[in-house]
Amino acid sequence: MSTGNTEFIRTAMSKELVFTMGLSVVASFVSDFLQPLANITFYVLILSGVLSALFLLLYFIKKDIRKKFSKFLMASITVMVLSGFLYSSQDESNSNKGVLAASFPAIGNLQKDLGMLEKDIAEIKESTLRTEELVESIAEDSKENIKQTKELTETIKDSNEVIASKLDEINDSFQQISKLGGIIAEPKRPEEFYNNARVYEDRGDYLNARRMYNQYFTFKLDYIDPHLRYQTFLKLQEGRAGAREVYNSLFNNDNRIVIEYLKIVLYNSPTRTQLLREFIQKNNEFAPAYYELSKDYSPSRTGQESLSNRKLELENLEKFIELSDEGKFIKYFLDKSMAAEWLRYAEERVSILNSGLNEVKETYFNDGSISTRTNYRNGIREGEELVYVGKNDALKVYDGIIVDHYSQGRETLVKVKDLDWYDGNNILIRKNFYKEGELKRSEDLKYYLSGEIFNFQTFVPASEEVISNLESKLNVAQYQLKIEKDSALDYKMNDCDDWNNSGSMECMMAGGSSDFTIQNYEKDITSIKQEISNAREKTGPYKFFYKNGQIEDEGINENGEKKSYAFFSKEGKLEEKGNIKNYFSILKTDFRYLHGAYEKYYKNGQLMIKGVFEEGELIAPYKVFHENGEVFLEKNNNKEYTKFNDQGEIILKVLPIECKKEAKFSRASNSRGMEEGIYKCFKLVNISESGENIEKNISIRPFLSNVHGNCLKPTYVCEGTTPNFLTKFFD
Structure with missing residues (x-):
């Protein structure tokens, strides 16, 4: 040292x-x-x-x-x-x-x-002289007001419920006090304690600020802004964890909704976000929670922007503003300027989010003409999307010749710009409908050569089952193509075109195959692949139109087949209306039975038949009528048939009888598997013009259908649209 x-x-x-x-x-x-x-x-x-x-x-x-x-x-x-x-x-x-x-x-x-x-x-009083002068001026308005003010002050000391009933007065008083500033000596009312807490806080005297806040909290008012200000400097001093400890200690037995909310906001995300979601589920009209949750999805907190977060932020802000408009927000604020700031922020953010999320977007062809027009909501497709073809695109159109409800004219391919009715505007060919970004259905439009709408048909995204069936269909076609190519190769290798070799075992096994057959298989495979790629199935409403605008056919498709239909004349009269039950296999539709309500009319409007089918069988009793209104065929509950001529005279009876020997018939199909039915026996009683009865016993096997004969015959079934009910009934 x-x-x-x-x-x-x-x-x-x-x-x-x-x-x-x-x-x-x-x-x-x-x-x-x-x-x-x-x-x-x-x-x-x-x-x-x-x-x-x-x-x-x-x-x-x-x-x-x-x-x-x-x-x-x-x-x-x-x-x-x-x-x-x-x-x-x-x-x-x-x-x-x-x-x-x-x-x-x-x-x-x-x-x-x-x-x-x-x-x-004395110094405090001097610094707050203006505050006292304001209070005195208010109190001096009348002796009665002074008396009421004193009574209110004393009552507030004794009863928090009375304070809660005077919230408007507290609000007004706070606004007046806050305009003056300064410490209020000997504070007694909640707004006075809050004012002093804010003044101490602004001065940096957090010790006295905390003391004033704690005094304010004893009144148990449901204003959240004093708590939020308190939490701000509490987090600076104690950290979030420390602030939560303080709150849990101060409000341990306080079960008010606002306190639950205020405890939640002291957590960090993602815990805070999850707790806010759960809180909103229980308290779905607590407006401040939506505001706070929206901020958890905003870039200011996440540090980045994503489409999903933009959507969630917008949803919560819109709900917050909606509740505010219903008066369910401002009541939670003592300081109205802070509430106004929240609303201003929310409206600005909604405007910003909507500018990029809710709009109509268009895409264009190279020539600048429109290709698509799509509606967006919350940044994703929502609602209608219009799809157009341009002038240089080819469009399938129909020549407009409809012979009946099955012949719909010839289809031809024409460039849009070569159509007589093309006026420079691109042609609408499809309407897509989206919900929350997912394509729900499409409506394809087709036109006559002269410009009228020919039809629209609904398509939906293909189901897994449909895609699986298409893939199976593709596998079958590819296998068939392989067999054809192998056969053609064997035929060529064995030189089977040579007459001397054509009778050999190898050439007979090869069988031969033409280039035409192979090309057809290749076309089928290409078509199936395109079908899988497009992944759509014709399911939903459809309409076909005559050139005069009248509906020719309308109904519902199911997997590309009609499920219900209604045919009309060019004059708009109903001609036939029915429902169909389809049995689908991998390769095609196996069966199309009439199933459900059915009715059919003559061109003159006379009813031909009306009843209910069950898998192709018209349920008895029923009657079929001639065009003149006379009964043509009648079947009663005993399954007995009676046939009449157009004069109303009986010409045939078909009576069910016991078969001498039971016989069975089996069949197999892709969609229904193995089926077994029993032959049925009948007695035919033909009545001649002279009144003579000619009897004959017959048996009929099950599972019969005949597009040319009368499908109402025993054991026969009616398939598809417009079955035959009048001709060849045991003629």
């Missing part, structure tokens, strides 16, 4: 030590004693710290003057230590009058005797 340092220690232990310690104790005591006037201890701590640093620097630089100020260095360090101890010991209970006065009542009494507290109050 150097000689200078040894001398300094010896000096410090000498008589200067008495001076140093005495000065330090006195300075620290005085600073704490004067605490009611201001936070003197804090100022003394800062000053002594600065002086200690300065003296210490001089001590090492100026060796020749060490002896002169060594006692001051020791004094400043001691004062810094003592004042630091006193300042760190301050809390909400002693910050007003000092640590010593709080610990020793005698010192507190001395403060009062010297008028320290009164001086403090």
